Amino acid sequence: MIKYPFLENGATIGVTAPSSGVPAELHGLLKTACERMKMNGFHVICGDTVWNQDKARSASAEKRAEEFNAMMLDDNIHIIIPPWGGELLIEMLEYLDFDNIQNKWILGYSDTSLLLLATTLKTGIATAHGTNLIDLRGEYSDDTTKMWQSVLSTKKGESILQQSSFKYQKEWEFDKPTPCIFNLTEETEWKSTSNSKVTIKGRLLGGCIDTIRHLIGTPFGEIQNFKENYIKGESIIWFFENCGLSTTDLRRSLVQMKLAGWFESCSGIVFGRSPANYPVSNYTAEDVYKELSEELQIPIIYDIDCGHVPPQITLINGAYAEVESNSGKGAILQNFI
Structure with a gap:
């Protein structure tokens, strides 16, 4: 049986970089995205990995896994949204604590989808393939993108319909x-x-x-x-x-x-x-x-x-x-x- 997380109003977003972090010259994008989430009623906690990018990754595989595992176990964090994807997320899979992954949403795409699929296959916990955090920094989201919050706030046993974009x-x-x-x-x-x-x-x-x-x-x-x-x-x-x-x-x-x-x-x-x-x-x-x-x-x-x-x-x-x-x-x- 699939286990479905549920996104509450006022939830706390954990931002970690399991693949690529954000280089210094683009820190403004991430800060804007975090501020936008706060304006929309969320709380935001950023890990150390998101502020670094070197040799095609945010940190060592062990460091990335450690931060992700910690956010998964932190009861004060309700959803995990990486800033974006990248290239080398696969390196950290062997260090993930799948036995103790909590029933909370992980949202993203690109290289993040590797983490999403592995998590669902290993644990039966549903994961969300959709927008990344950086692309939520706008004054508003288009009609297709903005559905992410409605989808993740769907309760077990319920359904939700999404239409193709214009x-x-x-x-x-x-x-x-x-x-x-x-x-x-x-x-x-x-x-x-x-x-x-x-x-x-x-x-x-x-x-x-x-x-x-x-x-x-x-x-x-x-x-x-x-x-x-x-x-x-x-x-x-x-x-x-x-x-x-x-x-x-x-x-x-x-x-x-x-x-x-x-x-x-x-x-x-x-x-x-x-x-x-x-x-x-x-x-x-x-x-x-x-x-x-x-x-x-x-x-x-x-x-x-x-x-x-x-x-x-x-x-x-x-x-x-x-x-x-x-x-x-x-x-x-x-x-x-």
Whole structure:
């Protein structure tokens, strides 16, 4: 059975950097984000790791794990939100105290999704794939991003519906932040390999494919144990987003997942918009999706609001979901059961 944390009003946010910290020249972004959270009624506690960044990481693996473990055990901290992702979170997994992880939300994406998926698979505690803290520093959040708080305040046994965005951000313009941080200029269009209405039902699992693929074959990526211990063999909806892989690397990663048994009892797959998906010899991402759909005989929806091309829907690892795509629009109903 999945365990769902619950976000109370006035909760205390623990900010730690399990992957990349914030370099000195960008400390202003983090301070602004923390102040915005306080203005919105939260309390904020920042760990030491968030203020440092050297050699592609915030601190040693042991230090990062120590701070995360301490925040998990601290009853005065109710949710953990890293400032952003990074590159080397995988180093700290072996030092995490999964036996004593508390039932509190962890929210983020990119490299943070490695921590999210490992935690849900190891413990059965739901985790939240969505916005990071830095992107909550605006005067307000767009309609898609702002749903993170409503989603995390959903009670066990209840459900919450999220709709596809109206527009998305094509390119990051860090020197031109809007009041909601993102520059939402392009029309959102959810697509599917069948070019028709698609509905998929199952338990959500996923994250940034660049990083979570490295859980395959480790004690932190045991899908079969998760299915037997926490969802009793129910079907899975995988959600992936590609940060930087070429189409051939994406294909290799998906085939490896298939060979490792990750797609057994899979009812469908959804892919987020990608800033990458670089074609190789005219082999496109759409080719990858179509081939995978045909091989697995499952529906695939792509270009959804998930990942490094914001805004993004808050997706809960472990939740039972109904995902629908029709005529370019989409919706995700998540049930906390």
